[in-house]
Amino acid sequence: MNEVADEPVNLTIALAGNSNVGKSVVFNELTGSNQIIGNWPGKTIERAEGKLHFEGRDITVIDLPGIYSFSTFSMEEIVSREYMANEKPDAVINVVDASVLERNLFFTLQLKEMEVPMVLCVNQVDVAKQKGIMIDTEKLQDMLGVPVVSAVAVRGEGLHELMEKTLDVAQKKPQVKVVPYGAEVEKRIKILTDIVESENLNLNYPSRWVSIKLLENDPEIEKMVGSRSESILDLVQSLAHEIEEIHNEPVFSVIASERYSLANQIVKNTQIQSETKLTFSEKLDMIFTHKVWGYVMAAIVVGGLLLWTFVVGSFFSGLLSNAFSFFQPTDPKVSGSMTAILWNGAFGGIVAGVTLVIPFVIPFYLMLSAIENSGVLTRVAFMLDSFMHKIGLHGKAIIPMILGYGCNVPAIDSTRILETKRERLLASFAITFTPCAARTIIILGLVAAFVNIWWALALYAVDLLVILVAGRMASKVVPGESTGLIMELSSFKVPSLTAMLKQTWARTKSLIYLVFPLYIIGSAGIQALYAMGVLEPVSNALAPLTVGWLGLPAFAGILLIFGVVRKEFTLLMLVTLVGTNFAAFLTPVQMIVLALFSMLFLPCISTIAILAREFGWKSTGYVSLANFAFALVIGGIAFRVLTPFF
């Protein structure tokens, strides 16, 4: 609405670079609170967009996902390069980590090949200095042919200069200087570029980039070019073959090697490395990856995260539910008029969401983002890699699985960090067994409160065992390929509080959008069904299972049906049926079996929905069936084994 400025030009700039270089910190510093976090159209890759007003101009800033290369091996890479080609930002800020310059420049060189107007932001120069690394930015600017600014984004240093140079580049759009490869490769790239140019293929990508990608055997570009001109592909074949003959290696490897040797040369000329003592980060690293202490630290991190969540969560949950019950009782209502029942159910859904999801999930996500951003979580993944192999996964899968302790739904969503579909399914399957905040409440409210805390902890131990056994079995039957662990261990750093808060808010928000509607509709619906008396016969039909096999009272069937909608509803329903003194109606064994069974037996509706979205109904069916089978076997055994003890 600002039409006072004489030249109201809107500009778009994008932030690109490797993961963990402080891109998001730069983004937060630039855009402040004016941010929208959403997904790329049609894809579930996070897209952060912010606004910035600088020197009389409205600038839109896009934070691209962190990637190492412009190939096609992950959705992030495809999204990023399509963005560059199709939406043509006015300028790109390439954020690089000053202490890992060589690896970062590998990406910079590829960005230059995309021929976008760009500025290089050498970030975290303070950390680099501690490691004895000094970078001559002027020389770097000369060698790369793009403006270079050094910065310490967490403290906002250098960002004003960065924006000035970016604005300059965005307006002038200077020609990007070509970085030549070795003579044999360069000659063939030229030949191909000329042909691509003369064929007038009408591609959004620059011709030279297309030629390099064709030589690198890029499937997407091959398809794109092949549909327009078959003959080029034949030429690519023969040129690629020539290069392979000369270098005795596949072209993609030759090109990668040459890019890296260029990066290496630039680093040699612009970086001074002096010897330093071990930094604090390196000392920490030695503890976190130590053959004994590493496991201790991993246990402390995971256990501490959960303990923190329980303690902080139950405190706030108590406060909030007191506040809510002040307005309206939220116990499930099963008699009266239909509107009243539906309203009560829907209201109960909202209350459960507010009192349960928010107090447990926010502290959990907050602490998790601290663990994530500090670099601790990658060390835990490193230490637990060999355990994860037992269930057909690798170390990185520990990250979504820990997330599962908060809520299974975003945890399954985050399995996208794994490479193959098989791994994503295996991890999601394991996640359905991890006790989320809601299931934790059942365990705490039933077993810890009325039996004792040790039995509650024993349930967690049993659960870990179930994950191991079920995961192992699943890894034998789920088809597809698995990859190994390839993960960067970036140095430890103090996480930025704003970044943590933003990440927590983004995660909580997406959870609210995802879970709340189902909570509300689901709990209203099932409550209505119960009031209509539909559930009673079902519960009776379940009696052989609940009473005969599991040794539970007859009303347990209803509890479990409610538990499918929302796990903690099992407990709420129990309160409605028998009051708060469970001990009068359930024996300790029944409490343990009920908690155990409801922990394992079926994923809740929201989890089923996201499983179906990610893997289809067939896989979801198998997962649910496996959950049910495990719960039955273990519940039945527990009933029989535990009875003599009490």
Added chain:
Amino acid sequence: MVKSSNLKKHYNNCLNHYKYKTEEIVTKKNAKKHLKRMHRKRHKLSFFIQSLLNFNGRNNGSDTCSADTLSNDLSPCSDHIPKRCTNCALGCEEVGKLEDNLIPIIKLEEHQKAKVRFIKGDYKVIRRLLDMGITTDATISLIKSAPLNGPVEIAVRGSKLALGREIASNIFVELSDQKMKVKN
């Protein structure tokens, strides 16, 4: 369609062939694993022969078998490599040149420096390794090897990477000091 009993017979034939060809199958467990891998590969090959090549001969099973053994003989990831390719039934790739003096990363001692010379494994894995800076002329050093057959931590081009055991055992390096000795 190839009858499964028919295929089974051919597995047995091939298994004997394998036994004769390689000494790798010593234990029963190993043989079982091998058979499973073969089973998958055969299945894909027979599908390829039947539907893609439009070949519907009666000896489909045995053709599959011989095609398989043939491809095994020619396969880049067979015999001459110190350890057989294990995780690359499909899209196996190798870069660099394998020589006798090379050792896999996992055999390095902590803080020992070496030059990468040869990588084999899944195509995607190799591409990812190259992107991360593990090219066939990169200098790396082993920082840490996690216990219990865990991953290794290496330093390459100023960054630190965690690599799964299997991937690390397929990256072969030349010791820097060894090369000096040769020069002298």
